[in-house]
Amino acid sequence: MSQSALRTTPVETAGVADRQAPRLHRRAADVAERSWRPVALLVVCFAAWWLIAATELVQPYLVPSPGRTLDVILDKPDYLWQHTWVTTYETLLGFVIAVAVGIFSAVVMVYSSTVEKTLYPILLFAQVVPKIAIAPLFVVWLGFGIAPKILIAVLIAFFPVVISMVTGLKAVDPEMLQLSATMGASPWQTFRKIRFPASLPHLFSGLKVAVTLAVTGAVVGEFVGANEGLGYVILQANGNLDTPMLFAGLLVMSLIGVVLFVLVEIAEKVFLPWHASRRDVAATTAY
Template structure:
């Protein structure tokens, strides 16, 4: 059965609905609780605005938010693509070279535990106030998950498959292209979906430190002016960017790896 038929069949739509109704119900519940808290005046409006007020500001300043959202999206996409490419290349080298892995892995771990917000001002000094520092921050935050997931995937190949390929005369390159990399794709996509959401955070963190555009700039300006409705609206837009990017990668995974996606979906048994 083709992937297109699987995606368009009633069973596929029912399966998708079964997966999303719980998070949708939770989101509706959170919004209802938020509205009740605002209506009961349990928290001052200037601290937590009501959902209606936040939505009204988002609609009134839609063009303003869209302009800055485009900047953050651009920085996120560039940073994510660079992190994905560099992460996969680093993982391949580490898998095929034990010396490189033993040398590079501790350095990557050390770099990962350093708070990125602490070194963000350095990138502003070195690269200025353009998109460069934001892209670098996105790369740094998104790089580690890609490396770890790809290394795990490349090492999870059945050794008997590798022995069989070697016995049949398959070279290292053909074995990688035909066996290792395809087997690592499920792990790679898992890392990519984590990395793309972190890339959004990295871009915004870079904008916090030094920028005159982007959602991070909007959040800082709204916070300084005690404009909490605009701040919440910017946070919601930021979350929406991450969700759309995550869903796009999830769809790409299902299209490129239907065998993996269908097997994973069938393995989950619903009891409630």
Template sequence: MVSQGTKPAAPAPDAPAVVERDRPGAGERVRDALESAWRPLALLVACFAAWWAVTAADLVEDYLVPSPGATFSLLGDKWGYIWHHTWITTYETLLGFAIAVAVGVFAAVIMVYSLTVERTLYPILLFAQVIPKIAIAPLFVVWLGFGIGPKIVVAVLIAFFPVVISMVAGLKAVDPEMIELSATMGAGPWATFVKIRLPASLPHLFSGLKVAVTLAVTGAVVGEFVGANEGLGYVILQANGNLDTPMLFAGLLVMSAIGVVLFVLVEAAEKLLLPWHASRRGGAVTTTY
């Protein structure tokens, strides 16, 4: 028994101390965003400067590497033409990504809750993933024609694997004690999934989504390479055949911009839907030694 006058024992000198910090305000978040963005922006500017320097010094022929001025001038002159094909590729990417997410999450849930399905489906998914999509894309053109179908199928196939793997990893990463506790408190399988498994798996899922959305752009363009009369893949192929390197570079820049924008949108959705996860990464609670 501890007497009333006895003071509690002090923590050991080398014990970690948990320091609570207030959530960052709007100004601090903007400052943190600028702090994290200036390095990649500086690298991008350096790349464009090197590109300009190489072309200005005539180190390579214009038909091999066009100057930044020629490329951006073409973007301005033919913006309507490029915008039309950009929208086609973006539409194919978004539709393929949405289908990959829906099917991938559904497949992951079934695999986690059924060992038989996991042992049956997982090797097939791995086999399908290692097959080069550019090799089987012509089959989809033969089966589905030259419309939008083959492009969406290739985008789905490329984006599907990161979604299902990340979702399976997230669902399996749940603490078993939390599952047992929910069962002890009378929660059924559906309530356990909605209240415990699904929220715990979302950080893993969003990691896969950020990979999948960029791969979906690649899938859509690969489908356009095989057979299309619209889209950025078609623009790049036509420019390559005509040795129109400014148009080729313009198509590549726009395609890269689509991937970057979609990645940023998924990351913004992650911060919006998972504020607890974002605040933990931002250092809301730190441990000092």
């Protein structure tokens, strides 16, 4: 290696380090800026919870203290983990099926007006019907296994996915579609290069809603008929007036939804770094 290269290497390395340091500080500041408000709100909520329990404004058997709830979680970690894993598995499987079927249905509806006019009212009717009302039918038809829980999770998570995907596919600039047709692009090339990428921001908005609803669907299925899962834990605790365990199950269930929501947001940042909502500096205008 030449002497000139040896002389420039430390300088270049220092320059890279100098450029990376502000970026790390800026990212840390951005994370802190986005996080302190929800963290502060959670602290206030837990403080209010503790105050209500400490002053006995509500009887302890109705609202246990945060400390008692935490003790239950720490005393029975294996028990809660076993049921948490069951609910998480049902949620993820139902969510994946809902995404696959929802995207396929949306594509078919966009490319066929006949299918859209036929299928859309049925989808709306299925969404309006309360899932808790038809959940016992699924248990009768499919038994007490995992199938009814997954089916309810799919039905609840499906609607946001298909609606957001249809909206995204229809929101493409018509001039872009005309340009692709003029240049001789096939329908598949137009879909792959224009329609699908343009629909991703809408799709991820629907996925954030769907993944949290999938947790609710799995737990609702467990309420109706199950011998494992967080829904089963909550139902048993309610029947035994074990409110600390009931609150522990609710906290863990909420944590599952939050974690899955964050994972979808991370996926959105990975796949949509170009979108305006994902830029570090967003342009805002006040009128």
